[in-house]
Structure formats: C-alpha cells, structure tokens
Amino acid sequence: MRIVVGMSGGVDSSVTALLLHRAGHEVIGVFMNNWEESGEDGVCTAESDWADVRAVCDAIGIPYYAVNFAQEYRERVFAYFLEEYRAGRTPNPDVLCNREIKFKAFLDFGLQLGADRIATGHFVRRAQDAEGFRLLRGLDPAKDQSYFLYMLGQRALSYAEFPVGGMTKAEVRAIAREAGLPTFAKRDSTGVCFIGERDFKAFLQAYLPAQPGEMRDLRTGQAVGRHDGLMYYTLGQRRGLGIGGSGDGRRWFVVSKDLEQNLLWVAQGDDHPGLYTREALAGQVTWIAERPPVSEGAELACTAKFRYRQEDQRVRARLTAEGLHLAAEELQRAVTPGQSVVLYQGETCLGGGIVERAW
C-alpha cells in the first residue's frame, strides 16, 4: 500500500514511518507547516522540526514533502479559537485541528498523492467490526490521545493507520534508538498543536483586546482585585490572579465569569462548592460511529473525561433536544464551557461534545 505519514519531527511519527516502511509499504513522509510565525523567543521551531523530518526520512530511506495548511488552519481552527475566547469560553483548538486539518485537509492531500492510507503518530488504536470503524484508547494509558480524536468520523478512520497506538512510549523510543533515528531522544512536544508552548496570556493579548474589570469574592460579593480581561482566565485557574494574602489566606480560584457585567468571580480554598458540579450539558455532539449509541431520551452508563488526562469518570449520559446531558457519579472540579467532554465505553471512544454549561 501507499501510505502518507504525517510527520511532526517528533519520535512518534518518526517511528510510525519506520514501522510502515519495514512492513513493506510505500511510505511518503509529509511535514505540515500550519502556523507562519515564530515563538516569542524568536526561534522558529517549525524549521528545526522540518529538518528533523528530512533527517528521519533520509535515515529510513523514504521520500518526503512539506505542505502548508496555514490558511486552512487560520480559517477552520484559529478563527473558532479566537471566537470562543472572545465569548469568554475556553476552547480546545487541537480537537478541531485533528478533525479539520490532520484528518481532512491532510487526508485529502494524501489521497491526491495517490495514497491508500494516511498514518499519524497518535497513541490510539483503530478496530473494525460489522458496525464500522471504532476508535480505541492507546495501549499506553499514560499516553492515550483518543481524547483529542473524538471528533473523527468513519471516513477519516477508514483511511487512518496508527502504528504506535499499540505500544508504550518507552517501546517507541527504544525502536527509534535501535533504528538510529535522530529523533529518538527528542522531547515530547506540548502546547497548542502547530503553535507550540506560549506565554498564553501574552499570546491571547496579541489577538484579543483587553477589557479590564473587577474581581469579586463569590462569598462576600466584595471586590477583591482587578482582572485584565475575562478571556485571559479560565475556570478553576489559580495563578495569575495576584490577590494572594487577602481573606482567610488560602488560595483563590476563578469560579465563574460574568460577561454582561465584565466581572470575574473568585473564591477561596480548593474545596469551595462553587468549583464543583455534578451535571453538565454538551453541544456539538459527534459520535465516532456517526450515530448515537442510544436512542434519544434513553440513558447510557459509561465513562467520560471532562479534560485531557483526567481519570475516567462514571457518568450517566442522555441525549436530549438540548444536547448531551451528563450526570456524573462524583463531583467534578471546574467543568469549563468550551472544553470537550469525551465518552468511553471500556476501551472504545464513543465520541463527545463541547461543554455548554455545568451545574
């Protein structure tokens, strides 16, 4: 088969290409450059990542290309990202990036190159049965990335290969080392995909105008400080408030935002009730199977993650006219509008939605 591999310049995608090549496939490495701007340190990491991709492909002995989806990224991912922040929510751009860029724009590009399949270095597995394709958690529980891929559908999965999804990170690095791939010891990347690690507040300030306002104590209703603009804070956030020492001396956390009055409500203590909810409503619900696991109104017992790397939470899910209603067994801390809630049944990622509100 001809397989086009999305290569980031990291170990995971390096090993992905290596394994497919060893399996006898015709492998083509493709590097995506989707963000045309260097970091605040002035260093353009995309450039060194591209160099790493070339070095890895040369080591394996496969051809490579670079493509630029910067326009698509800006229009389909970044615009949404800014809109959400402007609306006072906290979006997860990477779930959209996967759906719109890696498993749409990139997939189409691969198909144009005559590929039978595309592959990425994601730590997830794919399964197929009479019902169609399923998305399974990566085998390494510490690295599972199914949370970020819950928006994929059947078309994307039908073309996708995830060669490292069945191994642990340690195994991946070992393979890279043994094969002499130059990226074997490269540090795992973090931060928004393609944009990278940033001073987040400073980054947002470059795109969104500040609207300073009052910070108020949820308990007393009294002003306890000033905020630089509601979009720079997210629910459950502690650092950056700058109001330490007041009140009873405990830590302060963001509890809610009032866009109407431009107020940031904060509360003291990690155990403040305002920080916890048990129910939530999610919109923009999508299912990997492309159809709901239960009929509307019926209840589904499953587990959910309200944020990446959260341990599985037992929930009862129900599809209503409003959206996906979730009732968690345990109290949930700082469930935040804009973030994705992803549902699982055992190893299978069912799909998910975007949190509208929680209570």
Next chain:
RNA sequence: UGGGGUGUCGCCAAGCGGUAAGGCACGGGACUUUGACUCCCGCAUUCGUAGGUUCGAAUCCUGCCACCCCAG
C-alpha cells in the same frame, strides 16, 4: 502633639536576648499535543528609623518618624 496601641518579604503572620517559621502572591522547574489543576524548588544578611545596653538584639532602653484608637 493629652492618653493608649502598632510598626517583621507585595499581603497575612510566627518570633519575647542567641544569631529571621509558615501561608498567600510572585519567579523557575516537573507534568502535559488545549486552557487549567497538581507537584517540586526559589523567594527578607534583614526586622519603620537613629542611637544605646550586651559577647550577642527583630527581641531590652532612648530619641525621631508613620499609622490606628480613645479623648478633644
């Protein structure tokens, strides 16, 4: 300008003659393909100020300054 009280890191606050706890904030790191949370490390050669007593003071004494309270 009569009386009383208080002045220790940005904030709160231990210390009561033996050579500056702790919390919050803040900075750095770890963790992490979102944002957060969490964890770890760092953070006053100096205690309003000027003198004095003492081997030795933030701790005792004196002057001055500032703030607070009660009287006016």
